[in-house]
Amino acid sequence: MRASRFFIHTAKEAPAEAELVSHRLMLRAGFVRKAAAGIYSWLPCGWRVARKIAEIVREEMDAAGCAEIFMPAVQPAELWRESGRWSVYGAELLRFSDRHGREFCMGPTHEEIVSDILRAAVSGHRQLPVNLYQIQTKFRDEIRPRFGVMRSREFIMKDAYSFDICEKGMRESYETMRRAYCRIFDRVGLKYRMVAADSGAIGGDTSHEFVVLADSGEEEILYDKNGNYAANAEHVPCAANDNGGDGNSRPEPREEMKKIQTPGITTIAALHEFLGGKTPPARSIKTMIARGSNGACALLLAGDRSLNIAKAARQPEIGAGAELASAEEARELIGAGFGSLGPVNMQLPVVADYSLQKSADMVCGANEDGYHYVGVNFGRDCPMPRFADLRAAQSGDAVPGGEGKLSSCRGIEVGHIFQLGDKYSKAMNVCAEMPEGGARPVLMGCYGIGVTRIVAAAIEQAHDERGMIFPDAIAPFAAVVIPIAPKKSGEETRAAAEKTYGELRAAGIDVLLDDRELRPGVMFAEADLLGIPHRIVISPRGLQNNEAEYKHRAADSPENIPAKTAAETITKKIRSNLAAGAGGQISRACQTS
Ligand code: ATP
């Protein structure tokens, strides 16, 4: 591609609202243009990156035995009513009516449509297994679209759906996808981890996330340094009797319960200071009110721990759709504000986190503004609560089911694989005649990859003050040839650059020739901003010594290489980089789950 005929529009500054580096750089580099909140046009440089990612995904899906299809973005409400999701999906589902008043939605995912395809086409076990995939636009009316294409409303996803007749088959399809995903992320050239995305409650290993490691990521991963455990922090269980104390028993009460005046004290930290630093977190009770489909409940945690709302939803007292009550609701229910709540004389059911299981002589709010109790003991001053796993796991907690402590890192979820079982096939009557006779619902798996999110994730993972740094496989161009050719005397330089450019193209390298004859500094800055990994500069001075200047985007300084064989040298480098990514070696990140 010649830069003079290409569409490169870069800017010095990004709009102030762009918070994340990747968002700022994508806007500055002219990768995307916002059409509305969370809705973007992809411009040539950005689209090249997205396309290269999509192509790697497509190749690996095909290699794994999946068949590509293309389903509609607009989906009829009837199918969603059949699956039962029309009423439960909520506001992320964008619904509308056509001119006849028929209801539709923009597809946020395609289980319903693909199930409908399958039930029409498949009747017997001999037609299975199959795995159908597409690379297509999804729409989710995200409550807070942000960070550009990282969390947009319209985005491109690869979604695949497997259909099997038995559990074993479903697990094999899942395993095939897991391996294909590892190859995809290896080839794309990202540092990532595959992590358990559920607590393993339903038979274990039913869902995994692929997370690109980046400090700015929204996901927290907790992992065991020995490589035996890694999971999304949201899904990490905390064991009973793990609040840092020793032994399994609660110490005997030593203090009498006393009500004390604590004017204006509503935080654990302020209370700690007010009491002269004498109440360690395990003896300060944090009380929250949560409510769900089954009712409202008071939840108690050690003062330094935070609630995992998904764990709250698992308590029978609360149930699905668990949410924290607002300050006003808490006041209405209990008669005191946040920071003054506690288990003594609590009217609501009470569940306490394991972090308080071994605590005695505690401090808590008195359910009266401006007052706390000290010397509180469960079973004496208030009923013994039921203990459960409520808290968000964090680094330093025990490795579930293992030894040692968890470490923490952050990342961006770019892929997600699930074993769905018969959830959709049962609801939508996707059945097949089984080998032993009789028809049964088939078993499904679904597998997503956020193609456009990967573009942003790759930039978050590798960039510097000058711009993006792309792996060879997904860079907008793998290489750029920049001639520094004075208008009058630059003929020879231009010719040498053309020759190198032609040779690289002939070798199948995706190369940009910057023939715009701009100031060298401008051309260098743009190549750096766009993250083009390999840069070859051809100048009259270099040619005098038969040399070209080569620099890798991530290197500190350039080096001179023979000009005649520059194309060959760069081709070798790129081929070996691509082969390293595509080496077919399942990376370590993938082996540990
Ligand atoms: P998240 O927790 O980030 O909302 P999700 O669990 O809703 O993700 P899935 O339904 O599993 O996501 O979708 C599969 C993939 O699609 C995700 O792994 C992610 O890469 C991508 N994706 C999901 N939502 C968005 C979005 N709003 N913008 C861009 N990509 C997205």
Ligand code: MG
């Ligand atoms: Mg989501």
